[in-house]
Amino acid sequence: ETGVTQTPRHLVMGMTNKKSLKCEQHLGHNAMYWYKQSAKKPLELMFVYNFKEQTENNSVPSRFSPECPNSSHLFLHLHTLQPEDSALYLCASSPSSGADTQYFGPGTRLTVL
């Protein structure tokens, strides 16, 4: 266990649905991240939050909406997704600085029908 949990672990949704992914870290870290991992593609950084403030948005479509209410929790709100958004969504956290290791959660396997 890395101290980073993600729920749900699996999610199937239609293109018109609205759902949310949740990430929680119990490590006292100040930075949290969302990544997308598609088949046969490198892991893609989506969002970075430092001390609850978004510091990176890697040109992610607006149908993905992150929320960081506190340093321990990170959400990814999903609406009107496309089938090509089907992927493994990974959350990570780190103490804050760029010199630190990121600790990853187990991921949410998302399928968009």
Place this chain on the structure above:
Amino acid sequence: KQEVTQIPAALSVPEGENLVLNCSFTDSAIYNLQWFRQDPGKGLTSLLLIQSSQREQTSGRLNASLDKSSGRSTLYIAASQPGDSATYLCAVEMGGYQKVTFGIGTKLQVIP
């Protein structure tokens, strides 16, 4: 734009062999380089992190080297075991701004 390439894409070796995984990156102005392990359907586990000022890091049977000027890193696994079977990912961070670029990974299978 930073690009990270990992060779080979897949590797199958008998148990006990020493092996080397390769990672190359196009922009040498990196802040650090990290090797991760990913088991099927699971998240990533950090193995080794090398700062840009360092040449190598070691942890148990793992040794990672970094040649920043040539844009290369290697992960050496000694005396491989079936439990080492996983996908190994290389990631580089630019400028300390937590902008990390990953390679696609090397899928390793160690045969008993």
